[in-house]
Amino acid sequence: MAGRSLPNILVTGTPGVGKSTTCQQLADASGLNWLNVGDIAEQNDCLDEFDERYGCRILNEDKVLDELEPRVAGGGAIVEYHGCDFFPERWFDIVFVLRTDNKLLYDRLAKRGYSGKKLEDNVQCEIFQTLLDEARDSYPADIVHELSSNTPDQVEENVERICQWIAAWKADRGLAPAPA
Ligand code: DAT
Numbered sequence: 001m002a003g004r005s006l007p008n009i010l011v012t013g014t015p016g017v018g019k020s021t022t023c024q025q026l027a028d029a030s031g032l033n034w035l036n037v038g039d040i041a042e043q044n045d046c047l048d049e050f051d052e053r054y055g056c057r058i059l060n061e062d063k064v065l066d067e068l069e070p071r072v073a074g075g076g077a078i079v080e081y082h083g084c085d086f087f088p089e090r091w092f093d094i095v096f097v098l099r100t101d102n103k104l105l106y107d108r109l110a111k112r113g114y115s116g117k118k119l120e121d122n123v124q125c126e127i128f129q130t131l132l133d134e135a136r137d138s139y140p141a142d143i144v145h146e147l148s149s150n151t152p153d154q155v156e157e158n159v160e161r162i163c164q165w166i167a168a169w170k171a172d173r174g175l176a177p178a179p180a
Helices: 019-030 037-043 061-072 102-111 116-127 130-138 152-172
Strands: 009-012 033-036 047-051 056-059 077-081 094-099 144-148
Touching (some): 009 130, 019 033, 019 077, 037 061, 037 077, 061 077, 094 152, 102 116, 144 152
Parallel strands (some): 009 077, 009 094, 094 144
Antiparallel strands (some): 047 056
């Protein structure tokens, strides 16, 4: 996807680490278009049968990729999902993996109503840095960045940092003056 005038950004991480919170603020601050893949899948019939083990319907990856492709083609998309290995590598200019301390994540997910195996599986997913490894296995090392998301201040700092990166990305391509 050469020739984009705005970058595409992937925000991933375990459920509860703050992807939606961060993407909402990032979309407001940057004007980029936030694509919540879970919501898009649900709204566009991209879910298959219910999985008893995980307590949710299985994502039909092919269908959701078809749905997303035209929305990322022109650049300027912030794609949010708790998985990342099935997106084409060429879609993204940068990948952020949000991370949260286990105890904080446990409390957030319990508050969300998760319990039992679902709660434990998600906290383990964070302990084993499953999403960070998935991102590192799926994208070039130099575009994958880990960001701490333990406090509201860190959400603000992360959004600011990503906005600075967007400004630098545009300046590098002569699309905007270099940031001060
Ligand atoms: P995700 O989209 O990764 O599932 P979320 O944005 O819905 O996560 O956040 C889950 C809950 O945690 C929600 O109540 C907001 C809160 N939260 C998110 N990021 C946070 C942070 N950095 N500090 C404190 N609370 C946070």
